[in-house]
Amino acid sequence: MTEKLFYKDVYQTEFTTKLVKADQDEGGRPFVVLEETAFYPTGGGQPHDKGSLNNVRVIDVEEVEGEIRHYVTLPIEEASPVNGVVDWSRRFDHMQQHTGQHILSAIMQDEFDMATVSFHLGKDTVSIDLDVESLSEETLHKVEQRVNEVIRENRFVETRWMTVDEANQYPLRKSLSVDEAVRLVIIPDIDYNGCGGTHPRSTGEVQMVKVLGWTRQKRNVRLEFVCGNRVLEQLEKKHSVLSGIKTQMKRPEEELEHEVSSLIKENKAKDKQLAEQTAQLLDYEARDLAASPQETGEVSIIKRVFENRTIKMLQDLGKKIVEQAPNGIVVLVSEQEEQLQFVLAQGSDIPGNMKEAAQQAMPLIEAKGGGKPGFVQGGGTKALKAEEFANRLKEAALETIK
Structure with missing residues (x-):
């Protein structure tokens, strides 16, 4: 068994010894076993030491089946002696x-x-x-x-x-x-x-x-x-952060907490106001879209393609439209930088199953999604142009209500 020098003198960081074994583990990591070592292996909640053996970095130390394995970045030749140096700052x-x-x-x-x-x-x-x-x-x-x-x-x-x-x-x-x-x-x-x-x-x-x-x-x-x-x-970390805040706010340290608290409250109020205004705009947009479908008849088709709208905005807008158009099918697609996102929904007077319709069209863009029979959302790649995918969703939806 390897003699554990770290138990004799915890302050010893350099030693010279003989190589007992050079091998690699199941994952191909090279390791060596020494006659004696000052390297502490992981154990008891304490991490292992690091350092070097013959100027090769030691990156891990473990005790496996009674032997202390020193995992190294490069294989060490079976030569004697082996010079070890433990990273003292880590120890x-x-x-x-x-x-x-x-x-x-x-x-x-x-x-x-x-x-x-x-x-x-x-x-x-x-x-x-x-x-x-x-x-x-x-x-x-x-x-x-x-x-x-x-x-x-x-x-x-x-x-x-x-x-x-x-x-x-x-x-x-x-x-x-x-x-x-x-x-x-x-x-x-x-x-x-x-x-x-x-x-x-x-x-x-x-x-x-x-x-x-x-x-x-x-x-x-x-x-x-x-x-x-x-x-x-x-x-030092906290001082650096505090100094950066003081530079931006131009306030004494003792006033910063109150100042930051005031800013947070102010931003929350602005966020709430913005959310209310956004909801109002979506109400207006939903009424406008419901009143001017692209196709009319027994079933109204309300189809729109947007750029860079979030899936949540599509969902909120879709819900508001079907409330205004009980005899409508809603197809909303948003083109993002690297993907397409969509909502497919139906009004309360429309038969069929939009979940089944979406499942027919989603493979076209390798999409994933889910929802209820009357309201589905998802997203996938840009394998098709946004307008073409919107048309495919519309066609699949019409098929399910025949």
Whole structure:
């Protein structure tokens, strides 16, 4: 088995070793197995390390059937020695985030009676799922303050291998799921947890924790946060956005929230007014189209081709027309940049089934659609010109009412 150097010294980023195996997995990805490695494989909610082996990039590390596979961008020749370099910035980031999670979960459980049920260390943020249904702002504020107190106390973080019986002598956060030797992460008086991840020597290296917010996940709450250098990255992102808003609005920071709120209310009012005016225009257009069909007789044909009208506009217009023309068949087609969209409808006095009619014409433009027997909508390619497809829809509709 590969010797795991990251358990001996988490700060070791360079090593020299021998190649044990060079192969590829079922998907054709080349990988190597080494006699020893400082590369941490994905596990326990923590992502893998990255870096290089003999200047070839290591893009993934997994433990598969007892062997640690280093997935590389190019095959590595079976030569000795192999020089490995771990990406320290990624490693240290994971150390900060994982240890911050230990502290946060411990405080949440011990001081607020909220147990962590899962943990995810993502690319930009970290999250834990808690067995509660909601969180108050007051609780979040208190938790964040307490966690940062523990970090500033610079408590020693110890990792120790021991038997399960020895580990059970400690006030463990949760019961152990292994029978063999277990690796215990100990933050005295704060956390005692079986964990295989990477951690710094002291809580001070976590630097700080910032809670970003929470969302409901079924019966749990997902709490999102960042630690250490990620706090500065989040601050920089927010500062950049805020600076851009200040440039546009020319207001002091303390007035921006009120200004943005006012703009949102104003835009909502304008959107509502615009929607009302659009509905009125569609009413006028529907009455005009219903009053001037292209073909008259026992069945009136109201057929129009438009450019760049949305499917919703076609639907709204079609519904208004059939209300005005109970003896009419309505064919509306809109030509978009890359597709045709349509509505096919019938008035209440018309027999037949427009759904069946549409199904006859839709293959002509490889269309997909649906609806009810009296009202169908859909869209497809521009295999036909819009006017020609509208005529095909009309013909199919007339066939169904014979």
